Amino acid sequence: MAEEYSFIKSTTYNPSDIKEERIITSERLDFDDAENVLRPKKLEDYVGQNKVKENLKVFMHSAQKRKETLDHVLLYGPPGLGKTTLSHIIASEMHASIRATTGPAIERAGDLAAILTNMQKGDVLFIDEIHRLNPTVEEILYSAMEDSALDIVTGKGPSARTMRIPIEPFTLVGATTKAGMLSAPLRDRFGVICRLEMYTKEELAQIINRSAKILNIDIKRDAAEEIARRSRGTPRIANRLLRRVRDFTEYDNMDTITLTQSKKALKLLEIDELGLDKTDAGIVKTIIEKFSGGPVGLDTLAAASGEDSNTIEDVYEPYLLQLGFIARTPRGRVCTPSAYKHFGYNKIELSNNGLFTDENGDIIW
Numbered sequence: 571m572a573e574e575y576s577f578i579k580s581t582t583y584n585p586s587d588i589k590e591e592r593i594i595t596s597e598r599l600d601f602d603d604a605e606n607v608l609r610p611k612k613l614e615d616y617v618g619q620n621k622v623k624e625n626l627k628v629f630m631h632s633a634q635k636r637k638e639t640l641d642h643v644l645l646y647g648p649p650g651l652g653k654t655t656l657s658h659i660i661a662s663e664m665h666a667s668i669r670a671t672t673g674p675a676i677e678r679a680g681d682l683a684a685i686l687t688n689m690q691k692g693d694v695l696f697i698d699e700i701h702r703l704n705p706t707v708e709e710i711l712y713s714a715m716e717d718s719a720l721d722i723v724t725g726k727g728p729s730a731r732t733m734r735i736p737i738e739p740f741t742l743v744g745a746t747t748k749a750g751m752l753s754a755p756l757r758d759r760f761g762v763i764c765r766l767e768m769y770t771k772e773e774l775a776q777i778i779n780r781s782a783k784i785l786n787i788d789i790k791r792d793a794a795e796e797i798a799r800r801s802r803g804t805p806r807i808a809n810r811l812l813r814r815v816r817d818f819t820e821y822d823n824m825d826t827i828t829l830t831q832s833k834k835a836l837k838l839l840e841i842d843e844l845g846l847d848k849t850d851a852g853i854v855k856t857i858i859e860k861f862s863g864g865p866v867g868l869d870t871l872a873a874a875s876g877e878d879s880n881t882i883e884d885v886y887e888p889y890l891l892q893l894g895f896i897a898r899t900p901r902g903r904v905c906t907p908s909a910y911k912h913f914g915y916n917k918i919e920l921s922n923n924g925l926f927t928d929e930n931g932d933i934i935w
Contacts, residue, residue, distance in 0.1 A: 607784060608781045610655065610780075611658070611659065612659065612663070613659050615780075616655070617776045617805075618776075619656075619766055622656075622764045622765075622766065626660065626762070629762055630660065630664055640664055640741045640762075641741070641761030642715055642744070642760045642761055642762070643764065644743075644745075644760035644762070644763045645745045645764050646745070646746045646763075646764070646766070647747070648766075649747050650805060651804060651805065653698070653745035656766075657670070657694065658696075661696075661743075664694065664741070665692075666694050669693065669694070669696065671685065672699050673699040673701065674702050676704065676707050678704070679710045681707070682707050683710070683720050686737045686740070687720070687737055689738055691738040693741070694741045694742075695741070695742050695743070696745070697743070698745045699745070699746060700744035700756075701746045701751040705753075711742075712755060712756070714740075715742055716759060718736065718738065719735060719737060720737060722734075722735060742760075769801075769803045771795065771799055774801050775791075777798075777808055777809070778797055778798055778808050778812050779791075779794050782794070785813070787819070787827060788827065789812075789826065790827065793827045793832040796833060796836070797815060800836055800841050800844070801845060807845070811841070815827055815831070815835040817835075818834070818838070844893060844912065846889075849877070849886060850889070851913065852875055853871070853877070853890070854895055856871065856875045857871065857903060857905045858905050858909070858910065858915060863904060864899075864902055865899050866903055866904075870902075871903060890909075893908070895912065
């Protein structure tokens with residue numbers, strides 16, 4: 571059956587790219603540019619994050635009523651939850667223009683000065699990955715955020731002097747996946763700090779239904795719920811899976827995505843009921859089959875699974891920890907009974923002392 575879809579798979583994306591950049595990763599991929607048309611433009615169309623939306627609605631309304639710029643906003647949380655989308659919505663709701671950049675792209679203080687001096691009153695500056703700002707650039711940003719001015723040092727040695735350049739009041743919207751890496755002085759200058767949470771299956775199903783309408787394809791309710799169930803609580807993954815399932819559906823000359831069609835497509839994409847792919851499964855099975863369920867050190871696991879240790883720790887491990895499939899112990903990683911059950915290792919039982927053992931009586935948890 572996999573050969574039947576060889577054409578559609580090759581025309582949709584490059585399989586070699588997917589191996590390095592998995593289809594279910596929450597990081598942004600090159601072929602995610604199409605998601606821009608799926609992004610809501612208004613706060614009322616933004617699904618989920620209800621507490622964040624309620625607070626932002628109050629802050630924006632109050633700022634407009636006072637005819638002031640919105641206070642600086644920090645959005646943090648796992649990738650793919652809609653921080654960039656929310657920043658554009660903030661600009662739209664405030665009737666302001668937005669300038670978007672990333673922390674690593676602003677290499678020198680002059681780069682930041684060029685951006686800020688060309689902004690109008692009330693404009694929004696969106697900096698993604700703000701935790702990766704150059705420390706020198708970050709110091710220039712302090713006075714810009716607090717005093718609407720740029721303090722720039724010219725010259726060197728005894729002839730050095732400070733120039734203060736006034737700029738228009740603006741709103742900085744910073745986005746980060748690692749709020750803990752922000753320096754305290756920068757974090758304290760944000761008046762509004764919002765944490766974005768993982769989405770529920772019901773919220774993801776709403777997003778999928780909305781996206782399907784934009785993509786001009788019908789989808790059954792149970793099919794949307796099935797895709798949502800495998801989306802790891804992340805809208806970016808949900809929209810990506812919807813587009814891939816749509817490809818398979820159109821290749822079969824069908825006008826509606828059904829539950830059967832979505833299951834078949836996701837099976838060919840090697841994404842199981844919990845959103846795990848072949849690599850996730852490979853890591854868990856390596857711990858179970860090669861190391862009797864653990865504990866096993868990270869470097870040893872990396873060598874045995876053929877994956878980089880940093881990649882395992884930063885990319886694969888977080889979701890497996892969320893599912894409760896693996897646990898970190900002082901001696902290394904271990905698999906939990908939930909992982910055994912999910913992957914069909916049924917020969918485990920609870921011993922008299924409350925520990926899980928395998929068929930040989932060896933303790934596995």
